[in-house]
Amino acid sequence: MVRYEDFIQTDASINPGNSGGALVDLDGALVGINTAIFTKTGGSQGIGFSIPVSMVVEVVEDILEDGVVNRGWLCAVVVDVDKTMLRNLEISEGIRVEGVVRESPAADMGLLTNDIVVGFQGASIREATRFRLLIARMKPGEDFALEVLRSGKRRTLKGTLGHADPE
Secondary structure (H helix, E strand, O other): OOOOOOOEEEOOOOOOOOOOOEEEOOOOOEEEEEEEEEOOOOOOOOEEEEEEHHHHHHHHHHHHHHOOOOOEEOOEEEEEOOHHHHHHHOOOOOEEEEEEOOOOHHHHOOOOOOOEEEEEOOEEOOOHHHHHHHHHOOOOOOEEEEEEEEOOEEEEEEEEOEEOOOO
């Protein structure tokens, strides 16, 4: 199971049974859809989370167009890099590849375990969560480029995304 997380933290009460409700701003504009609560007691006291409306729109458009949500698939496990490692690598941002699945788009493009991804489509990469969302928001079959740091040298890798739920 792949997790796509990009929640808005809210102090709106999210009680059992009312997730899926609208999160609106003071002007009544939809900001997100209430979806979860982190609670130590199991009750409504805790931290609420909503899915941003931009993600909701993308999902709805996919479903209306294709009947399913189409997400790009790379099949590499990526993790955040701590400040000490960044300093040692003499870079200011990047994420580390913790694993690559054989016979996947990541393997086909030459991505390797312990590569440091520093760029995606020309943009800097700071967080693994954001990187996963960028990949997921692309369509299967789309071409893309990663800038990676491997053995102290920067290189550009090009690939084509697969489908998030390959059969």
